[in-house]
Amino acid sequence: MANTRPVPLTTTSGELRPHDPYAALRSRNFCVLLSGAFVAAFAQQMTTVAIGWELFERTNSDLVLGGIGLAQIIPIIVLFLPSGYIVDLYSRKMIFLVSLTLLGLATLGLATLSALHGSLWLIYACLAVMGAAQSFSSPASAVLVSQVVPEHLFENATAWRTSSGHLASVLGPASGGFLIALFNGATFVYILGAAALIIISLLMITLRVRSQERPQKSAQPRSLKTVVEGLQFLGRTQVLLAAMTLDLFAVLFGGATTLLPVFARDILHVGSIGLGWLQAADSIGAVGMALFLAHRPPFRHAGRTLLLAIIGFGLATIVFGFSHWFWLSFLMLFVLGGLDNINMLIRGTLTLVRTPDQMRGRVSAATSLFIGTSNQLGGFESGLAAQLLGPVLAVVLGGVGTIVVVGAVALAWPELRRMRTIRESSNNTQTTT
Structure with missing residues (x-):
């Protein structure tokens, strides 16, 4: 288990300790979590570029492009209440791991459909699965920070986490566009994204986290009030x-x-x-x-x-x-x-x-x-x-x-x-x- 003892912010003489900008990164478990969040964001950004390019090439339809965002946002809207409760009730580490695996499998499905020129509706189905997985992975990865670093490092850890997210939003689309041009199509982008997601989900097995406080069990633990x-x-x-x-x-x-x-x-x-x-x-x-x-x-x-x-x-x-x-x-x-x-x-x-x-x-x-x-x-x-x-x-x-x-x-x-x-x-x- 990670060390949960808080580190004092002052020395024994009462002086403030110097600020350590890399304090959160000195935690091996935080680095593992940060790697998982970065790879997930990077792969999703690459996939977004690839799916938009491929569907517009196939259909030349603005409406089809609009359906990409719709297919992903609907599961998030439908699942946000139960997903948050499940993240609180069960192991957040396992939820994040399973979500990454599901994202990888859905991306692999896109690769298969791309290679076989599969149905548009099956492509939308894969995107919906990705949206459902994201409705669990996003809150799970955000709150796992509190289980791998002590509270006095929350601000430093959040700074590094937002930095990695923005870096993924720069590198992901650029890499996706480059790979589409290099391999003359989107299929390899999906394969690479799927492989990265599945590999990083395996890395999450090594993540060691503190135990979490779960919602109190009531007579109706899954009632709407609890959710x-x-x-x-x-x-x-x-x-x-x-x-x-x-x-x-x-x-x-x-x-x-x-x-x-x-x-x-x-x-x-x-x-x-x-x-x-x-x-x-x-x-x-x-x-x-x-x-x-x-x-x-x-x-x-x-x-x-x-x-x-x-x-x-x-x-x-x-x-x-x-x-x-x-x-x-x-x-x-x-x-x-x-x-x-x-x-x-x-x-x-x-x-x-x-x-x-x-x-x-x-x-x-x-x-x-x-x-x-x-x-x-x-x-x-x-x-x-x-x-x-x-x-x-x-x-x-x-x-x-x-x-x-x-x-x-x-x-x-x-x-x-x-x-x-x-x-x-x-x-x-x-x-x-």
Whole structure:
């Protein structure tokens, strides 16, 4: 079992210990978990590029492409309540391992269908299986962090975890596109992704975790009340609810990335190569910020930092909307990614620190669903606004809306405004009765 004894933050003389940016990475079990999460994200990003390219080549239909996201998001919406409860009730390590294996097998199914030019509906079925597996793997991997590192390293571990996720979002699509061109098709991409997922699932067997606290057994342990406790907890926990609200509306209104093809072609006039750089800019900024945050001490004014980061996100969105210079637009997207990473780090660490262990799976599943669906809705909102108002006004108004939401959240939840360190005691006015 991993060492659970907390490491003191001060020396025997009372002096603060120097910050160790690699503290979480010194845990062998955290590195194993981080490898699994990175490979899963990398393989899924490669697969997303491959399936989109292949289906458009086969059908030349925008509607078929839209079905890719739909086939994956429907299982996540349907399963988010039971998946969170199952993650709390059973071994999170085994759930993550099985989910990775299922993802690998579904990807192998895509490889088979690609080689045999199989039915479109069977391809959608494989994507639905991947969505179902993701509804379990996402909350399981997020809360497993709390079982492999002590609480004082949650912030550092979350910084490295978000960094690896953003790195996968940069390298995955690029690798997928390169391999499609190299092997003249998507089949090898699926095979490579499936092999990576199955191998990393075997590596998860070696992961050693602390025991988890499970939900108390009641007369009806699987009642709806037990399953929705995560949502009820979020509703009562003011700081978490405020942080999630900020994230939801920042994503919903700040949908500049959805309209990048329009800006690249019609406003910045940079073509497909420029579009590629623009699409990578926010992920590059996020990786850079994650590495910076991992090397700095924990936040001393976390609430104020979060509010300022979302305000900066809105301002960068406004500048991007007005920009007609490629490098200014690239810089604003870089800034957007970096500021969004601050938001992800604080919200992710808050979720771990402020949530009881026996409820972390349900809270994490709810958070994953809301953030995931807000990405989809944000893209739709940006497209609709651009159709009605034009792309520039749509993006600018989205940035203004984001800043307005920050003001509203700061007024509605003063607990967030006053929050200092993320690890403040849960007794510090974080819940309402």
